[in-house]
Amino acid sequence: MGEFDLIERFFTRPAQAGYTAAVAVGIGDDCAILQPSPGMQLAISSDMLVAGRHFFTDTDPARLGHKALAVNLSDLAACGAEPLGFTLALALETIEARWLQAFSGGMLALAGQHHCPLVGGDTTKGPMTINITVFGQLPQGQALLRSGARPGDDLYVSGTIGEARAGLALLRGEWTLADAALRQHLCQRLEAPTPRLALGQRLRGIASAAMDLSDGLRGDLGHILKASGVGAHIDGVAVLATSPALWQALAAWPAQRQIAFALAGGDDYELLFTAAPAERAAIAAIGAALAVPVQRIGRIVAGHGITVVDGDGQPVPLDLPSFDHFG
């Protein structure tokens, strides 16, 4: 089966369903041709996922397809862009129809939800590698960047922090959990993250800086702080408040370990953003309107570096051991 057949069979749909008005030419020519709306800038991001490194090779293919696109859409969300389309470059050792059907199904379902059609790409034989490049648009000069945080700004996260890392601990066998529903929820948080596109777009003109959480709150926040030339103070209890269920399940851990764990864990794919205190009511209203939890977890300060305190106001060391070193 040739590469063109592969693309056509699994990655296009009857009558190119899912193509939006912005797609002038889709799959099948030398280039895809997109028509952004007048006056809009183009936002572009690209992430490469390698089997055995970024995902388990036996990951449910529908979830893998979802996640490969979701992590890219999350970058569009972080800059406040509206999706236009994406390209997929896919290397596979073997072509298995059932796997491809589920993989493309998971990917195209998420694409459809966000009006982000697949417009081109490449497939080849090789070690399993998934590279998506995603394109979005946003009004000129309105991109949310990492460099806009100012001392006095509040620091926020969307969704829950730490759940994806807990899901990874379950899949790795670092942790066992009797509560099947919670276990399923945590694994889904790892394998099927929700890109916060609507939230990112609504935060244009409100947030002073934003990025998405992929490598863990602590490390990712460092990028905002470095780009903005500021420091941050984090309320550890507010971070834990994003996921009461997780911390109840890990109640045997001291609070400081819970906080350090939440700040270290990756794969959250939530938005981390800053905004002036005057925006608190507007941000709460946006979260409520979108039914997306938004939690204020600290504030931006002059200087540099991150300080974290627990419920007693005591500083939290950030190098506390995680599952693999703790019972």
Add this chain to the structure above:
Amino acid sequence: MGEFDLIERFFTRPAQAGYTAAVAVGIGDDCAILQPSPGMQLAISSDMLVAGRHFFTDTDPARLGHKALAVNLSDLAACGAEPLGFTLALALETIEARWLQAFSGGMLALAGQHHCPLVGGDTTKGPMTINITVFGQLPQGQALLRSGARPGDDLYVSGTIGEARAGLALLRGEWTLADAALRQHLCQRLEAPTPRLALGQRLRGIASAAMDLSDGLRGDLGHILKASGVGAHIDGVAVLATSPALWQALAAWPAQRQIAFALAGGDDYELLFTAAPAERAAIAAIGAALAVPVQRIGRIVAGHGITVVDGDGQPVPLDLPSFDHFG
């Protein structure tokens, strides 16, 4: 060495040299932000190259960097687009400074020639895989597509046909060649193709259909014929006329074998295009102005399929053996 260090060390340059006015935000945020010119459409293409499949692992890294970008720029050329920028996703098993310096040097030199800056991407540990996605712009509705060929149109190629495949035969040891200068030229044609960007842009409004030659003239022409619903008649002698030096070196081959070889060989990365006979003078003038050889090799006919004739008007069978079956 972390992925961010890797990117910063080899793939950015002091003061982001090479960024054009179209780059509002380059490497270092969640997304790159590009500003296409008003009224322009966006052209996008993506190619994935896997070590051992698309290139020899011991390929000169500067040429590999050049080629990885060139094959993508060639797709922009084929639709008549002007480059805006590209993203690079790179998986490497090991990080070797000397290799990366040469690889990025070859890639960024070509990028600079075509004002096509690197604006983002991803690097990761994994089996060596190079995925570039390239973005260009062109006036609305003026993209050169595969679907516009009409019976009576002339069929053209730029540059030389078959030389890249001959270079591959030399590298594979299928063929030996005493002429060192010719050998070097043929290998360079394989390893460092020249994307025909200026030609593609000048052909907007003149060519009726176009694509770039990657898999071999015969197979690639099939895509134009299928998309346009037409057939083609090829003058084999005109194809050979694109590279007198090669066919002189292969003078022991019967002409029909030479013709079949030229039509089967891949990696030419030249433009294949069609145009009405009324455009002959305009096309000759463009080729002369750009110093790019442009050869008329046949014509589009009603019906379907490809017929090829030799200098005696005899049909050429297209399944004649290549180097590996011929002394």
